[in-house]
Amino acid sequence: MKAGYCCIGGILWVKNGDTLLLVDDTQRRSWTLRGDEAIAWELLCTGYRYEKLVRQLSLILALDETAAREHLQAMLHTWHQKGILQQNGAGS
Amino acid sequence: MTNLAISTVCNLNCPYCFAGDHMGEVGGEQPYISRETFAQQLDYLDRSGIDEARLLGGEPTLHPEFPALVAMARQRNKRIVVFSNGLMRPAALDCLMALPETHCHVMLNINAPALNPAPVLTRQKATLKRLGQRAMVGFNIYQPNIGMDFLLDVIDETACQRRVRLGMAQPCLSGENDSIRPHQYRFIAEKIVAFARKAAARQITLEFDCGFVRCMFTDDELAFLEANGSTIGWHCNPILDIDAHNQVIHCYPLTGVGAINLDATSTATTLRAHFSEQVAMYRQAGIFPECINCPLKQRGECTGGCLAVTMRRFRHSDFAIQVAEQEAQ
Structure with missing residues (x-):
C-alpha cells in the first residue's frame, strides 16, 4: 500500500540565499526552512519520486540511504504536523 | 494618503500602466464615479483627517463632471491633487486654473519620446504652461536605457515647478505591463544620478515615487542626490x-490582493492596518534574495522595494510524493 503527501494549496515559497520562506496565503502563516529542510523542500519541488529523493538526499547530506530515508520521513512528518503538507486524498 | 480613482477611462495606452489589472476589472458600463459615491469618499477623507483630494484614473480629468467633483472637494476645504497625463478638456483645465495655487497640485506625467508622439507633447506642454506653478512633471522609467534630459527643456519652456517626480514602472501582479526588473535597478540608478547632475545645473530637483531601494545607489550617489535637494525614500506602504x-x-x-468595500466607518488608519496585516507575511522578503538579511530592512529603513515585485518572486509547487504507508504514519 502507498500513501503520500502533497503541498497545501495555499502555500507559496521563495528562495532567499540558502533560506526558504514559505507562506500560507489563506491561513496567514509563514515558515522559514534552512539547511537540510531547505534542500529537501527544493528537491521535492523538482518533482522527484520518493526513492530518487532519498538517493539524492543521501548523496547531498552524506548519509547512508537508511539514514536519509529516516531523515526525510521525519521532515515530511514535521511539515505535515505544521500544516505545510497534507496527506494525499485529505482534501485541499 | 489615499487616492480616489474617479475614472477608469484613459486617453493614452502606456505599456507600463500598473492600473491595467484594475481597469480591466472595473471598466465596463460605469467607468466614472457618481457624485453620490464621491461624496461618500469625501466623508471618508473627513473621517480620516485627510485634507487632500488626490484624484486619479485612468485619466481623471476625462470625467464628464470633473469640475463639479473638484467643487465638491473644495467645499470640504480639500487641496486638489490631480494625477494627469495633461491631455485634459478645456473645462477641466479652466476649473483647475480657477483654484488658488496653494490648493491645486497637478502631477503631469509625460512619457518618453518613443511613447509620446509630438502632438501629444505639444498639448502637454500647453497644459503645463497654463498651469505653471500648479503643475509638476512626472516621469515613469519603464525601460533601463531611457532618456530623460528632454524633461529639463520642458520645464524651462513651460515655467512649471522646477521639480521632477521619478517613478520606476512596477509590475502588476499579473505581470502584463512593462516594468523594470530588479537586476536593472543599479543601471537605472546611474542614469538617474547622471540626470540629477544635469537637473541640478539648471536648479531643478528630483523627487522619487515608491519602490526605490537604498542599495541601488552608492553612498556617494545618495549624498549627491540629497545635497541637491532630492526627496528620496525607500518605502512601499498601502497607498x-x-x-x-x-x-x-x-x-x-497589488490589485489582486483582497479588495474591500469602503463603508461608513472606514478610516485610512483602519484600512491601512487591514492591508498591512494582509501582506505582512510577504514583507519578510524583498525584491532581492539578500533583502531578508539586510540590516536596513531589519531596521525598517528600507522596505525591500515594491511588494508587487516581491510577491511575484513567490511560487507554488504542486508536488505530491508517494511513500510506503507505514512510512507516512
Whole structure:
C-alpha cells in the first residue's frame, strides 16, 4: 500500500540565499526552512519520486540511504504536523 | 494618503500602466464615479483627517463632471491633487486654473519620446504652461536605457515647478505591463544620478515615487542626490486607492490582493492596518534574495522595494510524493 503527501494549496515559497520562506496565503502563516529542510523542500519541488529523493538526499547530506530515508520521513512528518503538507486524498 | 480613482477611462495606452489589472476589472458600463459615491469618499477623507483630494484614473480629468467633483472637494476645504497625463478638456483645465495655487497640485506625467508622439507633447506642454506653478512633471522609467534630459527643456519652456517626480514602472501582479526588473535597478540608478547632475545645473530637483531601494545607489550617489535637494525614500506602504465603486485596494500594482468595500466607518488608519496585516507575511522578503538579511530592512529603513515585485518572486509547487504507508504514519 502507498500513501503520500502533497503541498497545501495555499502555500507559496521563495528562495532567499540558502533560506526558504514559505507562506500560507489563506491561513496567514509563514515558515522559514534552512539547511537540510531547505534542500529537501527544493528537491521535492523538482518533482522527484520518493526513492530518487532519498538517493539524492543521501548523496547531498552524506548519509547512508537508511539514514536519509529516516531523515526525510521525519521532515515530511514535521511539515505535515505544521500544516505545510497534507496527506494525499485529505482534501485541499 | 489615499487616492480616489474617479475614472477608469484613459486617453493614452502606456505599456507600463500598473492600473491595467484594475481597469480591466472595473471598466465596463460605469467607468466614472457618481457624485453620490464621491461624496461618500469625501466623508471618508473627513473621517480620516485627510485634507487632500488626490484624484486619479485612468485619466481623471476625462470625467464628464470633473469640475463639479473638484467643487465638491473644495467645499470640504480639500487641496486638489490631480494625477494627469495633461491631455485634459478645456473645462477641466479652466476649473483647475480657477483654484488658488496653494490648493491645486497637478502631477503631469509625460512619457518618453518613443511613447509620446509630438502632438501629444505639444498639448502637454500647453497644459503645463497654463498651469505653471500648479503643475509638476512626472516621469515613469519603464525601460533601463531611457532618456530623460528632454524633461529639463520642458520645464524651462513651460515655467512649471522646477521639480521632477521619478517613478520606476512596477509590475502588476499579473505581470502584463512593462516594468523594470530588479537586476536593472543599479543601471537605472546611474542614469538617474547622471540626470540629477544635469537637473541640478539648471536648479531643478528630483523627487522619487515608491519602490526605490537604498542599495541601488552608492553612498556617494545618495549624498549627491540629497545635497541637491532630492526627496528620496525607500518605502512601499498601502497607498490606499479607492475606485469609482468604493472598492479599496492596497495600491494599483497589488490589485489582486483582497479588495474591500469602503463603508461608513472606514478610516485610512483602519484600512491601512487591514492591508498591512494582509501582506505582512510577504514583507519578510524583498525584491532581492539578500533583502531578508539586510540590516536596513531589519531596521525598517528600507522596505525591500515594491511588494508587487516581491510577491511575484513567490511560487507554488504542486508536488505530491508517494511513500510506503507505514512510512507516512
